[in-house]
Amino acid sequence: MPRASPRRRAAAGLISDLERSYPRTKEATRERTALLAATGTTPTDLHRIGPLGAARLLAEAGAVTRFPAKAHLAPGDGTAPTGRLLR
Numbered sequence: 001m002p003r004a005s006p007r008r009r010a011a012a013g014l015i016s017d018l019e020r021s022y023p024r025t026k027e028a029t030r031e032r033t034a035l036l037a038a039t040g041t042t043p044t045d046l047h048r049i050g051p052l053g054a055a056r057l058l059a060e061a062g063a064v065t066r067f068p069a070k071a072h073l074a075p076g077d078g079t080a081p082t083g084r085l086l087r
Contacts, residue, residue, distance in 0.1 A: 004012070032051035036044060036058070043054035060077065067073050074080035 029051050032055045033044075036051060036054050039058065041054075041058065043049050043057050044051060049057070061073070062077070064073055067076050
């Protein structure tokens with residue numbers, strides 16, 4: 001039986017890695033989706049925001065209840081314009 005080329009062995013190893021990681025990725029996506037549902041927020045309703053992006057947004061924003069009103073969120077988390085725009 002001829003030996004497989006190094007390229008073929010490397011490809012087989014990569015395929016094996018993907019086969020092992022895919023179920024973990026699907027499970028992590030299910031967990032994130034369940035956690036997002038538990039928060040009662042809907043960032044995944046935005047175009048091109050999936051469970052991972054939504055989880056990142058919520059992690060960055062933190063507990064929004066720390067702000068007295070909606071208008072305080074953007075300046076508080078650093079996403080509002082600073083007023084120092086180039087003219």
